[in-house]
Amino acid sequence: MSGDNKDRKNTGGRPLSRRGFLAGAGIGAGLGAAGAVGADRFLGPRDGEPAGDGDSQTVPFNGEHQSGITTAQQERMYFVALDVATDSRDELRDLLRTWTVMARRMSQGLEAEPDGSVGVDRNAVATDTGEAVGLRPARLTVTVGFGPSLFDDRFGLAAARPEELEDLPHFAGDQINEEISRGDLCIQACADDPQVAVHAARVLTKAGSGLVTVKWAQLGFGRTASTSITQGTPRNLFGFKDGTANLKNEYTNLINEHVWVHDGSWMDGGSYLCARRIRMLLENWDRQTRREQEEVFGRTKDEGAPIGREHEEDPMPFNEWHGTDGPLIPAHAHSRLASAPANDGARMLRRGYNFVGGVDEYGHLDAGLFFIAFVASPRDDFIAVQSNLSHHDNMNEFVRYESSAIFACPPGLVDDDDWWGRGLFERAT
Amino acid sequence: MSGDNKDRKNTGGRPLSRRGFLAGAGIGAGLGAAGAVGADRFLGPRDGEPAGDGDSQTVPFNGEHQSGITTAQQERMYFVALDVATDSRDELRDLLRTWTVMARRMSQGLEAEPDGSVGVDRNAVATDTGEAVGLRPARLTVTVGFGPSLFDDRFGLAAARPEELEDLPHFAGDQINEEISRGDLCIQACADDPQVAVHAARVLTKAGSGLVTVKWAQLGFGRTASTSITQGTPRNLFGFKDGTANLKNEYTNLINEHVWVHDGSWMDGGSYLCARRIRMLLENWDRQTRREQEEVFGRTKDEGAPIGREHEEDPMPFNEWHGTDGPLIPAHAHSRLASAPANDGARMLRRGYNFVGGVDEYGHLDAGLFFIAFVASPRDDFIAVQSNLSHHDNMNEFVRYESSAIFACPPGLVDDDDWWGRGLFERAT
Numbered sequence: 001m002s003g004d005n006k007d008r009k010n011t012g013g014r015p016l017s018r019r020g021f022l023a024g025a026g027i028g029a030g031l032g033a034a035g036a037v038g039a040d041r042f043l044g045p046r047d048g049e050p051a052g053d054g055d056s057q058t059v060p061f062n063g064e065h066q067s068g069i070t071t072a073q074q075e076r077m078y079f080v081a082l083d084v085a086t087d088s089r090d091e092l093r094d095l096l097r098t099w100t101v102m103a104r105r106m107s108q109g110l111e112a113e114p115d116g117s118v119g120v121d122r123n124a125v126a127t128d129t130g131e132a133v134g135l136r137p138a139r140l141t142v143t144v145g146f147g148p149s150l151f152d153d154r155f156g157l158a159a160a161r162p163e164e165l166e167d168l169p170h171f172a173g174d175q176i177n178e179e180i181s182r183g184d185l186c187i188q189a190c191a192d193d194p195q196v197a198v199h200a201a202r203v204l205t206k207a208g209s210g211l212v213t214v215k216w217a218q219l220g221f222g223r224t225a226s227t228s229i230t231q232g233t234p235r236n237l238f239g240f241k242d243g244t245a246n247l248k249n250e251y252t253n254l255i256n257e258h259v260w261v262h263d264g265s266w267m268d269g270g271s272y273l274c275a276r277r278i279r280m281l282l283e284n285w286d287r288q289t290r291r292e293q294e295e296v297f298g299r300t301k302d303e304g305a306p307i308g309r310e311h312e313e314d315p316m317p318f319n320e321w322h323g324t325d326g327p328l329i330p331a332h333a334h335s336r337l338a339s340a341p342a343n344d345g346a347r348m349l350r351r352g353y354n355f356v357g358g359v360d361e362y363g364h365l366d367a368g369l370f371f372i373a374f375v376a377s378p379r380d381d382f383i384a385v386q387s388n389l390s391h392h393d394n395m396n397e398f399v400r401y402e403s404s405a406i407f408a409c410p411p412g413l414v415d416d417d418d419w420w421g422r423g424l425f426e427r428a429t
Numbered sequence: 430m431s432g433d434n435k436d437r438k439n440t441g442g443r444p445l446s447r448r449g450f451l452a453g454a455g456i457g458a459g460l461g462a463a464g465a466v467g468a469d470r471f472l473g474p475r476d477g478e479p480a481g482d483g484d485s486q487t488v489p490f491n492g493e494h495q496s497g498i499t500t501a502q503q504e505r506m507y508f509v510a511l512d513v514a515t516d517s518r519d520e521l522r523d524l525l526r527t528w529t530v531m532a533r534r535m536s537q538g539l540e541a542e543p544d545g546s547v548g549v550d551r552n553a554v555a556t557d558t559g560e561a562v563g564l565r566p567a568r569l570t571v572t573v574g575f576g577p578s579l580f581d582d583r584f585g586l587a588a589a590r591p592e593e594l595e596d597l598p599h600f601a602g603d604q605i606n607e608e609i610s611r612g613d614l615c616i617q618a619c620a621d622d623p624q625v626a627v628h629a630a631r632v633l634t635k636a637g638s639g640l641v642t643v644k645w646a647q648l649g650f651g652r653t654a655s656t657s658i659t660q661g662t663p664r665n666l667f668g669f670k671d672g673t674a675n676l677k678n679e680y681t682n683l684i685n686e687h688v689w690v691h692d693g694s695w696m697d698g699g700s701y702l703c704a705r706r707i708r709m710l711l712e713n714w715d716r717q718t719r720r721e722q723e724e725v726f727g728r729t730k731d732e733g734a735p736i737g738r739e740h741e742e743d744p745m746p747f748n749e750w751h752g753t754d755g756p757l758i759p760a761h762a763h764s765r766l767a768s769a770p771a772n773d774g775a776r777m778l779r780r781g782y783n784f785v786g787g788v789d790e791y792g793h794l795d796a797g798l799f800f801i802a803f804v805a806s807p808r809d810d811f812i813a814v815q816s817n818l819s820h821h822d823n824m825n826e827f828v829r830y831e832s833s834a835i836f837a838c839p840p841g842l843v844d845d846d847d848w849w850g851r852g853l854f855e856r857a858t
Contacts, residue, residue, distance in 0.1 A: 076650075078785070117668060118731050122720045129715055130668025130730055131783075134661070180787065194650040195664075198785055202794070206715050213792040219650065219785050221505075221623040232563070235624075239546060239559025286558055286635050291551045301559060302547050354560075356507070356627055356648050357786060358609065363642040365631070 058137045061107045063412040064269055065260060068141030068190050069374050070249035070349065072228035076194040077220035077353045079275070079370065080201045081147070081183030081405060082212040089155040093425045095211050099144065099187075099204050100419035102127075109137035112203045129206060131199050138193035142200050144420045145186040145273045145407025160424055162267050164378050165408045168274065171390035173401065180216040180277060180403040188273070188372070190351075194219065216403070218277065220353020220370050227351060233304060233312065236369055237280050237354055238398070240297050241304030244312055245339065247349040258347040261376050266423035269411030271374040274348075274382045277355075277403035280368035285398045296394040298333030306335070332394045338385055346381045348373040368399070378406060487566045490536045492841040493698055494689060497570030497619050498803050499678035499778065501657035505623040506649035506782045508704070508799065509630045510576075510612030510834060511641040518584040522854045524640050528573065528616075528633050529848035531556075538566035541632045558635060560628050567622035571629050573849045574615045574702050574836025589853055591696050593807050594837045597703065600819035602830065609645040609706060609832040617702070617801070619780075623648065645832070647706065649782020649799050656780060662733060662741065665798055666709050666783055667827070669726050670733030673741055674768065676778040687776040690805050695852035698840030700803040703777075703811045706784075706832035709797035714827045725823040727762030735764070761823045767814055775810045777802040797828070807835060 059067045084092055102112040111117050116128030151161035167182065187204055191197040198219070205214055224236045225243035229250050236242040247254055261267045285293070294300055294307060304312040308320065308328045318336060320328040329336050340347050351374060356367040375381035390396070410421055488496045513521055531541040540546050545557030580590035596611065616633055620626040627648070634643055653665045654672035658679050665671040676683055690696045714722070723729055723736060733741040737749065737757045747765060749757040758765050769776050780803060785796040804810035819825070839850055 118719055122723070123718050125716060125718050126668075126730075128668075129666075129711075131664045131666055133664065133668070133731065195783065198650070198666075198783075198796075202711070206712075209712075209715075214788045214794065215792065217785070217787050217794065219648075221627070221648065221650065235560045235562065237558075237560055237627075239555075239557075239562070282558075282631070283635075283638075286638075287554060289552050289554050290547055294551070301555075302562065354624065354627075356646070358646050359643045363644070365643065365646065367627075 056136050057139050058108050059139050059141050061104045061413065062415060065412040066143045066409055068143035068188055069271055070227055070255060071141050072231055073223045073225055073351055074139050074190040075192045075223055076197050077190045078197040078201045080187045080205060080217045081215045082185045083215050084184045085213050086211045087154050091211055092155055095208050096421045097419040098207055100413065102204060102207060103142035106200050107140050107142060128203055129199065132196050135193055135196055138191040138196040140191040140196050140200055143188040143409055145409040147183050147185060147407050149182065150184045160266060160427065162265060162408060168404045168406050169383065171386050173390055173396055175400050175402060176404050177402050182405050183215045186407045218355060218370050220355055222354045224352045224354055224369055225350040227349060237282060237367055238285055240299065240301060241312060243350050244304055247347055254347055258376050258381050259349045259374050266427050267408055267410060271376065271409050272378045273407045273409050274373045274375065274378060275405040276371040276401055278369045278371050279400040279402050281398050281400065282367060283364050295330050296334060298329040298335035330394065332392045334393050334395045337389050337393050343385045343388060346385050348375045348381050485565050486568050487537050488568050488570050490533045490842065491844060494841040495572045495838055497572035497617055498700055499656055499684060500570050501660055502652045502654055502780055503568050503619040504621045504652055505626050506619045507626040507630045509616045509634060509646045510644045511614045512644050513613045514642050515640045516583050520640055521584055524637050525850045526848040527636055529842065531633060531636060532571035535629050536569050536571060557632055558628065561625050564622055564625055567620040567625040569620040569625050569629055572617040572838055574838040576612050576614060576836050578611065579613045589695060589856065591694060591837060597833045597835050598812065600815055602819055602825055604829050604831060605833050606831050611834050612644045615836045647784060647799050649784055651783045653781045653783055653798055654779040656778060666711060666796055667714055669728065669730055670741060672779050673733055676776055683776055687805050687810050688778045688803050695856050696837055696839060699838050700805065701807045702836045702838050703802045703804065703807060704834040705800040705830055707798045707800050708829040708831050710827050710829065711796060712793050724759050725763060727758040727764035759823065761821045763822050763824045766818050766822050772814045772817060775814050777804045777810050
């Protein structure tokens with residue numbers, strides 16, 4: 001990977017800090033025994049000390065596809081949907097260029113621009129808000145997407161709108177809050193340190209001050225899927241392992257077929273991001289017996305195995321019966337209805353996160369799953385499945401779909417001069 | 430430490446899982462290279478592999494004082510304030526006993542009760558909601574406190590109310606939302622893994638179903654203070670190092686004087702928790718020059734050094750002047766007004782967390798600092814300081830105090846038979 005190496009120093013093979021010039025200075029002082037009491041998010045590990053976690057690592061920014069899609073899923077996420085306030089195509093294009101440069105730097109553990117958090121002098125307003133100074137790169141990825149509304153008549157992009165980029169339909173049972181749905185643009189920032197993710201989205205938003213406004217935002221505190229076979233399957237707030245059957249980045253053929261767009265357009269190599277805020281009605285869920293919960297999922301609670309099987313990885317026995325009592329995996333179990341065989345082979349790359357806020361007027365937790373899926377075809381790989389689920393899923397009694405959004409994430413950045421949307425802006429007239 | 434060892438197995442010196450009987454089984458399968466891509470939150474590290482972070486560790490539950498106060502501050506927090514719905518003193522007492530037993534187990538990496546997440550059989554409702562099964566202990570602490578309203582006439586506790594346990598006063602500029610303020614009880618769950626913290630508070634809330642209701646809750650995504658000299662000083666969302674002058678658990682004399690109550694009552698060995706949700710007006714802050722920001726804090730943005738000094742640890746030069754331009758540290762700088770010399774020697778143990786939610790009606794981030802301080806005397810160590818700040822602090826232009834709460838946290842658990850509030854319930858009539 002060729003990166004922006006201006007601030008790089010010889011760090012002895014250790015990851016670069018967000019402030020290269022501070023790495024060797026006093027910022028690590030007082031951290032002597034930090035490793036003994038908690039994850040060392042901060043810089044300055046002693047030589048020879050193992051970093052021990054993903055906080056020290058960077059994810060390549062340039063590539064055929066944007067990072068943050070098949071990247072082994074980070075632990076935390078901050079997602080921001082924005083509306084464009086300017087009507088100037090040139091201002092929007094320049095902002096996307098600026099964002100790309102800044103995100104490229106931040107993903108490598110640098111400030112958004114050189115000396116960005118302190119400004120060129122003490123009397124200047126700084127570009128970088130500074131709260132990630134001293135933190136490790138934490139595998140930050142920043143993924144950008146374009147909503148259907150960006151392709152209205154404001155920016156001359158209407159002719160370039162992909163046919164499949166349209167607002168998701170209303171699904172049965174949806175209780176959508178428009179205030180936290182849709183948007184002209186999205187920024188998905190993922191990292192193993194939440195402060196690094198929040199910082200990245202905030203700095204880009206600040207860079208767009210006057211040009212874009214934040215429509216809604218969502219913090220995800222823990223991943224609920226795995227996008228690599230090297231990761232364990234996490235549990236969602238229902239207490240079940242989530243995403244056992246998810247696509248993994250090692251499944252090259254399936255990823256090519258179901259995640260990446262191949263249409264020869266500016267979206268070639270890109271992917272569609274479908275987002276849904278799914279409130280989980282935990283107080284109701286928590287009153288169900290284990291049997292009832294397992295029949296909702298079609299899997300066991302402890303191992304995450306298919307009902308009637310022992311291991312998480314065992315194939316789902318969709319065609320087996322309990323004598324005459326019905327199928328072993330209930331007809332309306334979530335895992336059956338969401339499966340590829342039940343949906344003409346549809347697959348998606350799920351990349352969702354648990355969230356928790358405060359409480360509602362009944363004292364119930366405002367918590368759940370911020371669902372994100374990346375698909376090559378929203379129609380075939382997402383809408384078909386969600387439509388099926390919306391009518392029949394046993395889980396519907398325990399969830400409430402509160403928001404809905406779709407974004408077209410353009411392909412990756414081919415080199416350090418490339419920027420998000422170049423293909424779109426240079427082709428469309 | 431004597432713990433509840435019923436589920437313990439020989440784990441070869443490695444930390445116990447939340448499901449002892451799963452530790453040796455298949456749950457670690459598929460994690461082969463997890464260490465290569467991210468923090469390994471999950472169980473089953475290979476023998477000899479360093480854990481590398483605090484996720485694997487436990488904090489002693491029993492002790493002279495509750496854990497979660499001087500404990501080296503964990504990275505994440507979930508805070509829940511509850512109101513008691515029953516009028517029965519016995520039910521309240523029994524709930525506190527149950528909570529203690531459950532929290533003691535969870536702090537050691539166990540489920541809330543044996544086989545708690547799967548229930549005694551498949552047709553039972555489980556006690557433990559299960560989302561922490563397979564996660565490491567992550568230094569979980571659970572700290573419980575009693576609000577002033579618990580000492581009304583419902584439970585016969587009025588005579589036992591400490592004189593200083595009363596609602597915090599209205600401070601100048603406060604814009605308090607009563608819906609996220611006060612409460613009969615609080616649970617502060619801190620851990621290095623947010624899912625572990627959320628789980629603990631949720632399970633205790635579930636155990637109190639019908640007896641308590643959640644009044645408000647707050648997730649903190651990153652610590653903004655250090656409570657041990659072994660920890661680095663983190664940055665708040667203003668991009669500044671926060672809590673340089675905080676009390677550290679190694680300062681035994683100051684901790685004894687300013688954190689622990691010494692009054693011979695049931696609160697002896699306890700501490701008062703003062704909580705304030707401080708919204709930060711980031712969009713406004715981000716438009717200030719570095720000079721203006723530094724003059725608000727009285728410290729430099731990069732190093733966190735006193736203005737005019739080089740190192741974070743340098744003493745504040747409160748008495749130095751810029752020639753005739755005024756004091757080097759501005760008269761109304763936050764660090765001056767909050768300092769011990771400016772407040773008759775008042776000190777507090779700060780243990781706050783950054784938070785971020787969605788956006789408000791103006792598209793501004795609902796983000797800031799969930800401030801928590803532990804003090805021996807709310808009057809002398811907190812109210813006096815906050816009153817001073819509320820009138821004069823340069824920072825007031827950039828913050829909004831949105832909630833306010835105080836809780837009396839009883840002393841620690843002396844042994845495995847002890848429970849939260851035993852001293853209060855057994856003495857008060």
